[in-house]
Amino acid sequence: MNNNEFLNQYFDGTLGEAEQQVFFSALADDSVLRQEFNDEMLVRNTVRASVFAEAPPADLTNSIFSAVGYSGTTSVGIAPALQTSNFMKVGGYLLSFAVGCVFIVLLNHWGNSTSNTTASRSEQFQQKQQVSNSVATNQSLGSPQNSLQAEKFSHRSYRQMIHSQNKNNAENLLNNRKREDSEFLLIPNQQLPNKSNTSAPQSDVHDEETDNNNKVQISTTATKQPNISEHYSINSVTAAKQPDIYEQESITTLPQTKNFITSLRSLQSVPASGDIASNDRLGINNIALALFYKVDKHFAIGLETGREAFYQEYTHQTDSSTDFIKQNPTMWWGGAAFRGEIPELGWNETLYPYAQVGGGLAESGAYLRTSTGVCFAPLDIVSMNIGVDWTLLRYSAYTLQYSTQKVGWSYSINICF
Amino acid sequence: MLPDYSTYTDSALFAVLMSGASSAELAFGEIYKRHSRRLYLYCTKITGNKQDAHDIFQEAWIKFHSVATSTQTCVENVAGYIFRIARNLYLNKKNERQIDIVTYEDVYSSSKANQLENMEQLEVVEMLKRALDLLDDDYREAYVLHELDDMPYEEISAITGSTVAALKNRVWRARKHIRTYLAPLLSSS
Incomplete structure (x- = not known):
């Protein structure tokens, strides 16, 4: 057997052990071979x-x-390819985006209804105030109209007064107001009732200085109720400590704090997989679900999980061959996520930038995911994000480490609760 | 409950397909799953272009299914049977001059041009592809099946009808041709 036959039989894997020894000796001696x-x-x-x-x-x-007359490729274990044109794909994206917008509008409508309910409660509160004050003033004036005017005066002058830093200015303002309003508010100082709100511990040090006979119990839900007589009998220092009734109303109508966000995200990545089909059989693909806790207005931390395909390539080296594998498996992933939002940078705190970073484990390794874009938040209970995504997956195959990445975009609907 | 066809042999799957049972689709799917990659590689390499490869690949599977559902004789070597169908389709197309033949001059000129450029790996791969194209059909077929597909000579023999000795000779000569063609690259690397 000549060297050429040795060489070929070696690469055919048909060289016996004894022949291999001869071949290796020849290799050592013959530089051409x-x-x-x-x-x-x-x-x-x-x-x-x-x-x-x-x-x-x-x-x-x-x-x-x-x-051949078979229904599909499920029998092969390969997901059917999406037989749609790019036009159809773009149409699908737009349609799903439109559905999301409609969803938000509906929620918006529902949210407005909720706000109206709050407003009604506010109106009830005001009416209650008016009734209460009427009770107070009726005792001295016997006129509901006057009582409303007195309340009006009370609010207006009081609001101006608490913003005054100067005691004399405040007193002057009060005096001016008394003169201006005297034509419709003819209430002697001593006839005006003092309110002693039992539920307000800070209700006026100076209340103790006033005549107890003038005090009238006012049944109100307000905890910091200003009173009409304060404007006549108190000094501006004590008045300045008084909160505004409007402030109280605004507190009453504030929405409840929503600390949690649940986010359903559609991942529209651009795979590098070419025509390699995915092994998805569940029908859950390119989607993510997250739960965030809002640390403050700008930041939220949480957990996110999802399922999508990651294109992979790796080498499998054996004694006789080297196999290069390309695959596009669909896999679950999950981990921690951090979201930041800057409403101040946007428009009317309704359309503003956001960024999200997450990392964790996928079925074949670790991943890092980032996303940035804009958030549309017409309500405090619902918002919608759309942005660009970049994902890196680090995976191992046959003890070697590889990485793959995908770039794309995503949109999500977020519900706060 | 459907049987687990992944545990069946090729010939058993062929028998299921022959019987026309309701689960024939699954049997066909299993055969397809087992051999489609190898056949696709064979078609791609033997024709040298994807369009012809796709045509032959598709026709081969359709013909295989047609024969399997109409024949009364079970096939033992299913892989060889499918490859033989694809090979015959290729030869028919070639005889009908439906497949572009790469001439030596085409490859030689591009080879000389490529030698002047940096020998990056992609170029080496491209040169190899051209070297394969340059081989005679018999040599290329034997080389592709044996070197790329790891198919034993005996199995190739069953597909092509050539003797094992002849196939070995073709593979050896193909190796030498490719080494010679790539000599400038090999010496530089």
Whole structure:
């Protein structure tokens, strides 16, 4: 057997042990044979490296199954390829976006109804105030109209007074107001009732200085109720400590704090997988669900999980061959997520930028995911995000580490509660 | 409950397909899953272009299904049977001159041009592809099946009808041709 036959039989894997010894000896002695051996080894590795074990394209598989009268590719374990044009895909994106907007509008409508309910409560509160004050003033004036005017005066002058830093200015203002309003408020100072709100511990040090006979119990839900007589009998220092009734109302109508956000996100990534079909059989793909806790107005932390395909390539080296594998498996992932929002930078705190970073584990390794874009928040209970995504997956195969990444965009609907 | 066809042999799957049972689709799917990649690689390499490869690949599977559902004889070597169908389709197309033949001059000129450029890996891969294209059909077929597909000579023999000795000879000569063609790259690397 000559050297050329040795060489070929070695690469065919048909060389016996004894022949191998002879061949290796010849390799050590013959530089030409050694060069041919090295060349052939290089060619062989390069040839195999150049050939990826590509699966036939999904659309080709589909057409074969259709041609033989079978329903689909589920029997092959390959997800059917999306037989849609780019136009249809874009249309699908727009349609889903429109559905999301309609959803938000409906929620917005529901939210407005809720706000109206709050407003009604506010009106009830005001009416209650008026009734209460009427009770107070009726005792001295016997006129509901006057009592309303007195209340009006009370609010207006009081609001101006508490913003005054100067005691004399406040007193002057009070005196001016008394003169201006005397034509419709003819109430002697001593006739005006003092309110002693039992539920307000801070209700006026100076109340103790006033005549107890003038005090009238006012049944009100307000905890910091200003009173009419204060404007006549108190000094501005004590008055300045008084809160405004409007402030109270605004506190009453504030929405409840919503600390949690649940987010359903649709991931529209651009895979590098070409025609390699995914193994998705669940029908849950390119979607993520998250639960965040709002640390403050700008930041939220939480957990996010999802399922999507990650294109992978890796090498499997054996004694006789090198296999290059390409695949596009759909897998679950989950981990921590951090979201930041800057409403101040946007428009009317309704359309503003956001960014999200997350990391955790996928079925085949660790991932890092970032997203940034804009948030549309017409209500405090619902918002919608749309942004660009970048995801890095680090995976291992046959003890070697690889990484793959995907870039795309996503949109999500967020519900706060 | 459907049987787990992944545990069936090829010939057993072929028998299911022959019987026309309701689960024939699953049997066909299993055969397809097992051999589609190899056949696709074979078609791609033997034709040298994707369009022809797709045509032959599709026709081969359709013909295989047609024969399997109409024949009364079970096939033992299913993989060889499908490859033989694809090979015959390829030869028919080639005889009908439906497949572009790469000439030596085409490859040689591009090879000389490429030698002047940096020998990056992608170029090496491209050169290899051209070297494969340059081989005679018999050599290329034997080389692709044996070197790229790891198919034993005996199995190739069943597909092509050539003797094992002849196939070995073709593979060896193909190796030498490719080494010679890539000599400038190999010496530089």
